[in-house]
Amino acid sequence: xxxxxxxxxxxxxxxxxxxxxxxxxxxxxxxxxxxxxxxxxxxxxxxxxxxxxxxxxxxxxxxxxxxxxxxxxxxxxxxxxxxxxxxxxxxxxxxxxxxxxxxxxxxxxxxxxxxxxxxxxxxxxxxxxxxxxxxxxxxxxxxxxxxxxxxxxxxxxxxxxxxxxxxxxxxxxxxxxxxxxxxxxxxxxxxxxxxxxxxxxxxxxxxxxxxxxxxxxxxxxxxxxxxxxxxxxxxxxxxxxxxxxxxxxxxxxxxxxxxxxxxxxxxxxxxx
Amino acid sequence: xxxxxxxxxxxxxxxxxxxxxxxxxxxxxxxxxxxxxxxxxxxxxxxxxxxxxxxxxxxxxxxxxxxxxxxxxxxxxxxxxxxxxxxxxxxxxxxxxxxxxxxxxxxxxxxxxxxxxxxxxxxxxxxxxxxxxxxxxxxxxxxxxxxxxxxxxxxxxxxxxxxxxxxxxxxxxxxxxxxxxxxxxxxxxxxxxxxxxxxxxxxxxxxxxxxxxxxxxxxxxxxxxxxxxxxxxxxxxxxxxxxxxxxxxxxxxxxxxxxxxxxxxxxxxxxxxxxxxxxxxxx
Numbered sequence: 001x002x003x004x005x006x007x008x009x010x011x012x013x014x015x016x017x018x019x020x021x022x023x024x025x026x027x028x029x030x031x032x033x034x035x036x037x038x039x040x041x042x043x044x045x046x047x048x049x050x051x052x053x054x055x056x057x058x059x060x061x062x063x064x065x066x067x068x069x070x071x072x073x074x075x076x077x078x079x080x081x082x083x084x085x086x087x088x089x090x091x092x093x094x095x096x097x098x099x100x101x102x103x104x105x106x107x108x109x110x111x112x113x114x115x116x117x118x119x120x121x122x123x124x125x126x127x128x129x130x131x132x133x134x135x136x137x138x139x140x141x142x143x144x145x146x147x148x149x150x151x152x153x154x155x156x157x158x159x160x161x162x163x164x165x166x167x168x169x170x171x172x173x174x175x176x177x178x179x180x181x182x183x184x185x186x187x188x189x190x191x192x193x194x195x196x197x198x199x200x201x202x203x204x205x206x207x208x209x210x211x212x213x214x215x216x217x218x219x220x221x222x223x224x225x226x227x228x229x230x231x232x233x234x235x236x237x238x239x240x241x242x243x244x245x246x247x248x249x250x251x252x253x254x255x256x257x258x259x260x261x262x263x264x265x266x267x268x269x270x271x272x
Numbered sequence: 273x274x275x276x277x278x279x280x281x282x283x284x285x286x287x288x289x290x291x292x293x294x295x296x297x298x299x300x301x302x303x304x305x306x307x308x309x310x311x312x313x314x315x316x317x318x319x320x321x322x323x324x325x326x327x328x329x330x331x332x333x334x335x336x337x338x339x340x341x342x343x344x345x346x347x348x349x350x351x352x353x354x355x356x357x358x359x360x361x362x363x364x365x366x367x368x369x370x371x372x373x374x375x376x377x378x379x380x381x382x383x384x385x386x387x388x389x390x391x392x393x394x395x396x397x398x399x400x401x402x403x404x405x406x407x408x409x410x411x412x413x414x415x416x417x418x419x420x421x422x423x424x425x426x427x428x429x430x431x432x433x434x435x436x437x438x439x440x441x442x443x444x445x446x447x448x449x450x451x452x453x454x455x456x457x458x459x460x461x462x463x464x465x466x467x468x469x470x471x472x473x474x475x476x477x478x479x480x481x482x483x484x485x486x487x488x489x490x491x492x493x494x495x496x497x498x499x500x501x502x503x504x505x506x507x508x509x510x511x512x513x514x515x516x517x518x519x520x521x522x523x524x525x526x527x528x529x530x531x532x533x534x535x536x537x538x539x540x541x542x543x544x545x546x547x548x549x550x551x552x553x554x555x
Contacts, residue, residue, distance in 0.1 A: 051458055080460035090455035094473050103469055104459035149455075156459060 002065045004029045004160055004191045005050060010059035012045055019045045021215035023059075027160070032192045034202035034223070037212035038238055043195045044087075046212070047164050050193065051082045064159055080108060083153030087165040089145040091137035091152070097124065098133040101152045109156065116155075123151035127181045143174030147181055154185075161185065163194040199242060203227050211235045330522075337524040341516055345525075348505060349512035350532055355422060356494040356508055360429025361487050367430060368437025373467075375442055386438065393435035398493045402428045402500055421506040425497040433490050440482045444475035477551045484544035488537050509533060 005027040012020040019042045027033045035043045048054040049061060052068050052075055061068045066078050092100050101120035105111045111119070124130045127147040129140070137145050146166055153161060163182065167175040179201050186192060186205045196202060202209050202223055209226040211219045211234075219232045230236045240247050374386035393401070405428050409415055417423040448471050456466030495510035502511060513529030 053454055053458060076457075076460050076462050079458055082458065084455070084458035086451060086455065088451055090449075090451040092452065092455070092470055092474075094477065104456075104461060107465055107469060108460040152459070 003027060003062075004031070004064060005193065006060075006062040007046075007050070008060040008062075010046070010049060010061065011057045012042070012049060012054060013057045019215055020049070020056075023212075023215075023217055025210060025217060025220065027191060027193055030189050030191055031207045032186045032190075032194065032205050033208045033210060034206040035193070035195045035210045035212060036197070036199070036202060036226075036238075037218075041212045042215040043212045044164050047162050047193060047195050050162055051079055051084055053084075076108075080156060081159045083150075083156060083158035083161040085146070085149050085153055085161065085163045085166045087168050089137070089142070089149045089169070091145055091149055093137050096134050096136055097129065097140070097148050100137065100148060101155050104152070105155055119155050120151070123154045124148065126154070126184075127151045128177070141174060142170045143177045146170065146178045150178075150181055150185075160191045160193065163192065163196070165195050165197065167196070167198060197242065199227055199239070211238065213238065332523050332527050334522055334524045337516075337520050337522045338528055340520065341513075341525050341528045345509070345512060345528055345532055349507055349509045349529070350536075352506060353491065353494050353508040354536075356425040356429060356497055357487070357491045359422070359426035360433050360490050360494070363426060363430040364433030364490070365437050365441075365483075367434030368441050369472075371434060371438035372441040372445060375438065376445065390435045390438050393431055394439070396432075398428065398432045399496050399499060401431050402496050406500060421500065421502050424500050425494070425502070425506075425508075428496070428500075429490055429493060432493065433486065436486055436489075437483070440479050440486060441475065443482075444479035445471060447478050448474045480544055480548050480551065484541060488540065491533065491537060 003026040007023055007025050010020050010023040011018070021042075023042075023046055025033075035046065037043045045054055049056050050063065050068075052061070056069055059069065063078065064081055066073060068075065068078055091097075092103070095103065098117065098120055101124060102113075102116045105116040105119060106113065121130060121133065124133060127150050129144050129147050129151070132140060132144060132148070137148065140148065146169075150161075150166075166182070167178050170178065175198070179198060182192070182194070182201070183205055194202075194206070204223075206223045208220060209223045210217055211226055211230070211232075213234050219226055219230060219235045225231075226235065227239060230239060371386045371389060374382040375390070377383055377386075405417070405424050408417065417427050419426065452470050452474065453466050456470040457463070461469065494508055497506075497508050498511040498514070502508070507515065509529045509532055513526045516525035517523055
């Protein structure tokens, strides 16, 4: 059977810095996979390699049976099946909310104006910002902007949605609105690959959680196992730091020393 | 300052203790201001007495000479100045956009061509370009710049402004956050489509202020058209003023022409400021 996403031996370097050091994993149709891990672990790069915003240095990325790393692939056509939501929203500031959701439908899918507007309004209603159609993105709160960005991606009828830390740039009280939209999407059966720091979301919504550190997958499995009962010391240390920010990880120093060595300061890394 | 003030107190790491100085900075500044005002008023009064106002008025603001300039200063000269500069601006902007995209292209020869063009024509005086255009028909027998005198004038201004606009637009294009193009590409837009629909419109908003300056500079450079040997219905403001000043042996027409330039450039600056503010609100 073909997977929705299949990644084989993925490597990515920026200059001499190797960010991904051989990643293999798959996402199946209808699954929600959450990727967690410390900053600098390569999880965002992994996500960006799935729609080829970053060109992998080596390895194979196959989405919906189409190999994206094939040099002759029509990457624009392939990306139409992938919705992407960014940490910093990346709405088009010179267009109204409605135009933001319509532009790609009109220019890429060649939908008529009325059809595009109908679909745009449907999706904006679905994410709860239907009343903001004529506003410009900078006039909206971060949470509203991110929901518009989700509606913009959904309007293209994607087979798979990629989320790159969608709530990391939001004020804490706005995170819930975005997460509830994503939860609803998951319940509707959307295939989703989510890079996130929201452990409660991952635990509740994900079918599978992938923990990355140092450019490799350290551990993956059902959320109850990876988050609830992690097998690897690095996963345990990471989770303890995320769930309890005051924890400094002293009792795990010996095991985390090499993992922390190459990274910029994360809270508590002074111990390692 | 003096021995006394040095000895006034135990000098800490930051000098004498404040408050011991004989005059506070505020008082010192007030006295200095007062002196400046007195000097300024004295200078203005002196100039007003010394100047031969009547002679100046006779030569620079003679009403009956000024009247001779109308209505041609608007209907012919200003019209032509605007034709030359708007023409040069429009074609220069298009050329500049092309050069900017070439300079940022991943195709190396495009980058080379754009770089050479920009470096050469940004470094040459506009006057030199006009003199060269004059020799074009000699160099290429049978060749004529389309549009006659207007065409030649617009061509000269286009060549110069394209080089400047290319750099301005490149800065604008590079100032658009990378995430914008990424968002457009991940919606399935091609590189060209994402440039046209997303990046270029935002870049144009960013370059409004430097582009206004560019247009004002072009408006003034259009005076160089006079070196093409224009006459009659093709004269622009400077040539018009100069000709009339020669025939009347009076500088008044030049003043009239100068005011006419300002009539265009000052509202233009104001308009650009408003446009910029409006765009800033939308961001």
